Structure formats: C-alpha cells, structure tokens
Amino acid sequence: xxxxxxxxxxxxxxxxxxxxxxxxxxxxxxxxxxxxxxxxxxxxxxxxxxxxxxxxxxxxxxxxxxxxxxxxxxxxxxxxxxxxxxxxxxxxxxxxxxxxxxxxxxxxxxxxxxxxxxxxxxxxxxxxxxxxxxxxxxxxxxxxxxxxxxxxxxxxxxxxxxxxxxxxxxxxxxxxxxxxxxxxxxxxxxxxxxxxxxxxxxxxxxxxxxxxxxxxxxxxxxxxxxxxxxxxxxxxxxxxxxxxxxxxxxxxxxxxxxxxxxxxxxxxxxxxxxxxxxxxxxxxxxxxxxxxxxxxxxxxxxxxxxxxxxxxxxxxxxxxxxxxxxxxxxxxxxxxxxxxxxxxxxxxxxxx
Numbered sequence: 001x002x003x004x005x006x007x008x009x010x011x012x013x014x015x016x017x018x019x020x021x022x023x024x025x026x027x028x029x030x031x032x033x034x035x036x037x038x039x040x041x042x043x044x045x046x047x048x049x050x051x052x053x054x055x056x057x058x059x060x061x062x063x064x065x066x067x068x069x070x071x072x073x074x075x076x077x078x079x080x081x082x083x084x085x086x087x088x089x090x091x092x093x094x095x096x097x098x099x100x101x102x103x104x105x106x107x108x109x110x111x112x113x114x115x116x117x118x119x120x121x122x123x124x125x126x127x128x129x130x131x132x133x134x135x136x137x138x139x140x141x142x143x144x145x146x147x148x149x150x151x152x153x154x155x156x157x158x159x160x161x162x163x164x165x166x167x168x169x170x171x172x173x174x175x176x177x178x179x180x181x182x183x184x185x186x187x188x189x190x191x192x193x194x195x196x197x198x199x200x201x202x203x204x205x206x207x208x209x210x211x212x213x214x215x216x217x218x219x220x221x222x223x224x225x226x227x228x229x230x231x232x233x234x235x236x237x238x239x240x241x242x243x244x245x246x247x248x249x250x251x252x253x254x255x256x257x258x259x260x261x262x263x264x265x266x267x268x269x270x271x272x273x274x275x276x277x278x279x280x281x282x283x284x285x286x287x288x289x290x291x292x293x294x295x296x297x298x299x300x301x302x303x304x305x306x307x308x309x310x311x312x313x314x315x316x317x318x319x320x321x322x323x324x325x326x327x328x329x330x331x332x333x334x335x336x337x338x339x340x341x342x343x344x345x346x347x348x349x350x351x352x
Contacts, residue, residue: 047120049077051111054338056302065297066348067277067323071341072304073111081120082106083329083337087139087249088310089147090324098310098326099123099139099149103130110314110324111341123149123164133158133169137309138187138197138249148221150197152183157197157230159221168221170230174214186250188258193218196258196282198239200246208244213237215285237289245276247293249311253321255346257281260293261311261325271334275299275308281352296350299325299340306338320345 054072061069077083081104089097091107098106108118122130135153142148145162155175159168175184182201189195195216203210214234223231241247245262252258262276278293285291299308310326325340 047077047079049075049079049082049106049108049115049118049120051075051115053112054304056304061300061302063298063300064303064342065277066344067297068343069303069340070322070343071112073339075115075337075339077120079120081122083331085326085337086137086309086328087149088312088324088326089139089141090251090312090314091141094314096312096324097139097147099136101136101328101331102134103136103149110322111339123158123160124167125165137183137185137200140187140189140195142189148187148189148195148219150184150187152185152200153180155180155183157184157187157220159219159224168224170221170224171228172214172220172232172234173229174234174236178212182246186247186260188250188252190252190282191256195220195234196250196285197234198247198250198260200248202246203238209240209242211239211241211247213239213285213291235289237285237291239280239285240290240292241278242276242293242295245274245278248309250280251311251313251323253313253346253349254315255352256283257349257352259311259313259323261308262293262295263308273305273307275303275305277311279349283352294350303340304336304338306336308338308340 052074054074056072084101085098086101087099091097094110096110103123105123106120108115133154135151136149137152138150140148147160149158156169156171178199179201184197185200186198197214199212202208203212216232216234218232220230220232245264248261248263250258250260258280260278260280262278264274266272266274276295277297279296280291280293306327308325309328312324314322321344323342323344327338329335329337
C-alpha cells in the first residue's frame with residue numbers, strides 16, 4: 001500500500017504530534033515527486049521499460065552478513081501499470097514476477113543481460129474490478145504454477161490459475177479485524193501445503209516487536225467458489241522481529257526456514273528507509289505458536305536505500321542461492337524501482 005496511507009495510521013503508542021509531523025513530512029516528500037513524474041510526461045501505456053545497471057561496489061560489507069551483492073538495477077517505465085511493487089516471485093526459466101500495489105504484474109527475465117521479453121498487465125482480467133480490488137502486498141506460488149495474492153485493503157486472498165484466467169477469491173474471517181493500512185504483508189506456501197500470512201501491524205502492547213501470524217493447514221481459498229470466506233480456518237501465532245521493523249515480504253529457503261524482508265521508515269524529511277533481512281524457522285511456530293525472526297543482514301551502503309518490499313529466492317545448481325529484492329517506488333519520482341541481486345551460500349547461515 002502507498003506509504004502515505006500507512007503513515008496516517010501510525011501505531012497507537014506514537015504521540016499525536018509525531019503522527020502529524022510524519023504525515024506532513026511524507027506528503028511533502030511524495031507530492032513533489034508525483035508532480036515531477038506526471039507533469040509533461042503522461043503515462044502512455046506503451047508497455048516499454050528501461051533498465052539501468054547501477055555502479056555499486058560488490059565487495060562483501062560486514063552489514064550484509066552472509067550475503068554478497070552481485071548487482072543493482074534501476075527499472076523505469078511511464079506505463080500506468082508500472083511501479084509500486086510489493087511482492088516478488090521466482091518463476092521457472094530464470095524469470096521473476098513482481099506484483100504491484102494496484103494489481104499490476106511485471107514478468108521479466110533475470111539480469112544481468114536483457115530483461116526481455118517482459119510483460120506488463122493487470123492480474124485481474126475484469127477492468128471493472130481494478131479499483132474495487134487492489135493493494136496487493138504479498139504473493140506466493142505453488143508446484144502446479146498457480147499463484148496466490150494477498151490484498152491488504154480488501155483483506156482478501158486470491159488464487160489464480162497458471163495462466164491467470166481463473167481466480168478464486170476469499171475474505172477470511174481471520175483477516176476481518178486486521179487494519180486496512182497494516183494488513184497481510186508477507187505470505188509463503190510451505191512444501192507441505194500449509195500457508196503462512198504475517199500482518200504488518202504491531203501487536204498491541206508488544207513494544208513494536210510482535211506481528212500476528214496466521215497458519216492455514218491448506219490453501220486458504222479452498223471452498224471459495226461456494227463460500228465467500230472460504231472453508232479453511234487458520235490457527236493464530238505471533239512473530240517477533242527486531243524492534244520497530246515491519247515485515248514486507250518473505251520467501252522459503254530450501255531447508256524449510258524463511259528469509260523475511262523488514263522495513264522501517266526513518267523520520268522526518270528527507271524520507272529515508274532502513275531495511276533488514278531476518279531468518280526465521282516456521283517449526284518454532286508449529287510447535288509453540290510463537291516464532292522469531294533474527295536479523296542476519298542490513299541493506300545499508302553500498303546497497304542504495306529505498307522502500308524494499310519484495311523478496312524472492314532462486315536455488316542454483318551449485319548449491320548457492322540467488323536472492324532477489326525489489327523496491328516499491330510509491331509511484332513517486334523521488335523514489336525508484338530498484339532490483340537487487342544477492343548471493344547466499346546456505347552454509348553461511350546460522351544453524352537451526
């Protein structure tokens with residue numbers, strides 16, 4: 001979701017003064033950029049995209065922990081469906097799928113090299129629904145090529161067929177009390193078919209460290225054709241993260257653990273973001289109802305700072321992993337759509 005709306009719903013513990021300052025600061029930060037992006041250059045819906053590789057050092061800074069930075073690319077387009085990417089999925093054939101806040105999806109080849117052929121289109125076929133169902137914040141895929149998207153504003157989950165021609169949408173009871181501004185932000189399908197969905201909101205009285213987690217025993221959209229809210233009821237758990245950081249995406253590691261992408265908005269102007277990567281083990285959640293994400297990397301310099309919200313993992317034939325991270329530009333000229341390529345050797349991760 002656009003951060004302007006999120007900031008207007010700051011945690012209840014923050015003072016009213018800070019809330020007003022934050023809202024004003026973000027409005028000032030985003031508004032000029034939006035004007036610059038639109039003025040004199042209307043979106044042409046041409047489906048054209050430019051890709052620029054940024055010159056950044058690729059040595060191994062201490063802040064990146066077990067990761068190695070292998071490349072940073074700036075993606076740009078005037079197309080109306082481009083930008084706002086809040087979820088990232090690794091597809092077969094060395095391709096990536098980014099899902100935007102407004103439901104637009106971008107499929108492209110992994111860099112380095114050309115990203116073509118790439119494709120931009122809406123995830124929902126019916127244009128009449130584009131404004132009614134929006135704000136995609138999390139996505140995952142299954143072994144048969146189907147896709148799931150979590151919609152924060154509508155508190156809904158959709159399952160799409162491999163070719164996106166068929167959709168099953170549910171509005172689970174368990175999401176009804178979640179905030180429209182801080183709803184389902186990270187989602188992953190486990191190898192055994194279970195689903196994890198994590199709220200961006202801080203749990204009450206948690207000192208800004210705990211986030212509600214839903215554990216579905218199977219596909220949450222089961223029964224969605226007959227029952228608006230589906231027929232699979234989840235169990236509830238709690239995810240603990242570094243203080244003040246919210247989850248923005250997560251992806252499954254080959255050993256069953258997950259990497260969780262974290263973000264904190266740094267006040268005031270100029271608007272800045274602090275991002276982290278945490279490691280968590282769902283087995284903790286299964287056993288106790290509580291699991292913990294432990295920081296293993298900081299996306300600080302030489303990584304360009306931005307609003308990183310999408311995370312995907314690609315296993316390689318040599319046993320290492322390519323970890324891809326994408327930023328949400330909030331459709332503002334003052335931010336960018338950056339794509340990071342990180343390399344990870346699973347042997348460098350802390351043991352279970």
